[in-house]
Amino acid sequence: MNPLSFVVPFDQAAALTQIRAEGARFIAGGTNLVDLMKERVMLPQRLVDINHLDLDAIEETGDGGLLLGALARNAATAYHPLVQERYPLLSAAILAGASPQIRNMASNGGNLLQRTRCHYFYDAGVPCNKREPGTGCPAIGGISRQHAILGASDSCIATHPSDMCVALRALDAVVHVASGNGERAIPFGEFHRLPGDQPQIDTNLAPHELITHIVLPAAPQFAAHAVYLKLRERASYAFALVSVAAMLDIGEDGVIREGRVALGGVAHKPWRVEEAEALLRGVPDPARFGAFADRLLQGAQGQGGNDFKMVMARRAIVRALSMAAAGTHDNTGHGSTVMARGAA
Known part of the structure; x- marks a missing residue:
């Protein structure tokens, strides 16, 4: 059995303190993380439930853009009148993914952080550089129907699974994050990484950082x-x-x-x-x-x-x-x- 603690902070400062514990992970909708825990691909020692944080707003920005809270659910985002009117591409991308039940649970921030659905990554019984660096990539020379044709490396040919993120990349979205060291903004094109020789690292999010919101520039x-x-x-x-x-x-x-x-x-x-x-x-x-x-x-x-x-x-x-x-x-x-x- 994997020992696990579960904490529920009620403000952002407390959440950022709790995440500094060894083996801690944020959880919101849990639609990807829980699956990975069941398969013993990820085994956090502490879950920090952030669902009580005030990060679910969807609202206009001063320059005509749109702010999407990290804890706003995918369904709420897709069906929001301002998203449908001004960013129909994003609405379509979200609705093309998963199922209605999952979209009702999945958060915007979690969507950005979901991990590859490569079957080798999900099978803890086989080698995988993304899961255990240095063990190899059996998809290279193996079953590769779902795998990458661009930006791959000798270490990993996995693909990113999100539909929402494809639209956000086209829309030049900006990801806003916070940590105990302050806040910063990451252009969407710089948020996710190519595998290179470190395929275990999916994003340029620093340790203990929390996604707070995503900003869409005005694009009428x-x-x-x-x-x-x-x-x-x-x-x-x-x-x-x-x-x-x-x-x-x-x-x-x-x-x-x-x-x-x-x-x-x-x-x-x-x-x-x-x-x-x-x-x-x-x-x-x-x-x-x-x-x-x-x-x-x-x-x-x-x-x-x-x-x-x-x-x-x-x-x-x-x-x-x-x-x-x-x-x-x-x-x-x-x-x-x-x-x-x-x-x-």
């Missing part, structure tokens, strides 16, 4: 042309093989002034290449979108079992951009594409 120019496209094995409760968050700013003349695209299911973190997005400027057409897709996927490498993702991702990027150019769809989560077994 994208609301009318935003699509989240998710390709997966089945219609519900499946993680992405490939997902695309696409947003376009299209002028009255029909010309794309700016575009943003982030990918999920293909890397250790939501994948975006900002300098490639200049290729999206101009008249929307499949050739332009294809050239952009080729640049975004530059350097992609499969492991045999996931080679199909390179073709699938290119087609998904072109399709998502074409859908976005036509206008924002009814982003209820029911319209995401289902892929059968096989390639694109």
Whole structure:
């Protein structure tokens, strides 16, 4: 049996004190951490329940953006009127993930911190560099259908599982955190890490830091042309093989002034290449979108079992951009594409 203590602080200062104990972990919805504890992949010695902290607000910022509290639930975020009106991409991404029951429990901060669903990582009986550094990565040369084609390393080819995070990457969100040393803001593109030779470290969150809120910059120019496209094995409760968050700013003349695209299911973190997005400027057409897709996927490498993702991702990027150019769809989560077994 793994000894475990459970504490319930009622203010942020107390929570930041409790988390400094050896083996302590924050818990909010617990939709990922509890699973990992059941599988004995993570064995915290103390759980610090932060659900009583005042971190669940969803409100406007002074410059027209939106603040999402770390403890606001995913469902509350997806269905919030300001999210649906101003950031339909985020609403669609959240609703494409998990199940209604899980979205009712999962917190925004916890969504950012969820760990890979790599089956080798979840199996404590096999080696895994992410779980036990230095033991190897059996996915390399093994079953790799769900694994990364971009940003991987010789140590790890796992993918990040979140749908919400793919949208947040496209939206240039900023993560705000607090610790006993003060507060800081982390641009979303710098929050998650590529595996390198330290795949056990998923984020650039420092030890004992607490996510307090996420800020979305004002982006009204994208609301009318935003699509989240998710390709997966089945219609519900499946993680992405490939997902695309696409947003376009299209002028009255029909010309794309700016575009943003982030990918999920293909890397250790939501994948975006900002300098490639200049290729999206101009008249929307499949050739332009294809050239952009080729640049975004530059350097992609499969492991045999996931080679199909390179073709699938290119087609998904072109399709998502074409859908976005036509206008924002009814982003209820029911319209995401289902892929059968096989390639694109």
